[in-house]
Amino acid sequence: MSMFNRNYILALIAAFAISACSSTPEDTTDDLSSAASQEDYSDSDSQVDGGAMGSGEYAAEEATDPALEERVVYFDFDKASIRPDAIATLQAHASYLSSTPAARLRVEGHADERGTREYNMALGERRAKAAASFLAANGASASQLEIISYGEERPIALGHDDGSWSQNRRAELKYTAEAP
Structure with missing residues (x-):
């Protein structure tokens, strides 16, 4: 592990310990965005898949990049790191946010049902922060990002097997909101 990656991980741990269960992105993303860069995520552990938009959410109006249609980043068991196959999607969203200052993005972290409720809330928050940190490091403003964790409380798949759990480990x- 390179010294830069080790320092980044230590910064993440320190920021997490300081912020506990805070969901204000200004407190976490600003601190982490300066240390994060796209190289930090080259050997990480999450996947990307498409997600549907719910009511009350805005579509990216100028969505010319197909990667903007991807709205879910999946994670491996007990991991909160971004895998290489998620980079294009997150970069597309960071670029859109950078070019659209009025856009606002909520990053919702989730976990599967294994583990305690408290642990899963913290894990969901780490996952949301990892995605938000990547976005901030690649052009999004911290003021455009909101971080929230739902832990295990909002599963997509209701089964009790690896297939269901893998769908529930996500951000x-x-x-x-976005520009008119």
């Missing part, structure tokens, strides 16, 4: 990207 969802939901636009809440």
Whole structure:
């Protein structure tokens, strides 16, 4: 592990310990965005898949990049790191946010049902922060990002098997506002 990656991980741990269960992105993303860069995520552990938008969410109006249609980043068991196959999607959203200052994005972290409720809330928050940190490091403003964790409380799949659990380990990207 390179010294830069080790320092980044230590910064993440320190920020997490300081912020506990805070959901204000200004407190976490600003601190982490300066240390994060796209190289930090080259050997990480999450996947990307498409997500549906719910009511009350805005679509990216100028969505010319197909990667903007991807709205869910999946994670491996007990991991909160971004895998290489999620980079194009997150970069597309960061670029859109950078070019659209009025856009606002809520990053919702989730976990599967294994583990305690408290642990899963913290894990969901780490996943949301990882995605938000990547977005901030690649051009999004911290003021455009909101972080929230739902832990295990909002599963997509209701089964009690690896297939269901893998769908529930995710961070969802939901636009809440954007330029008219």
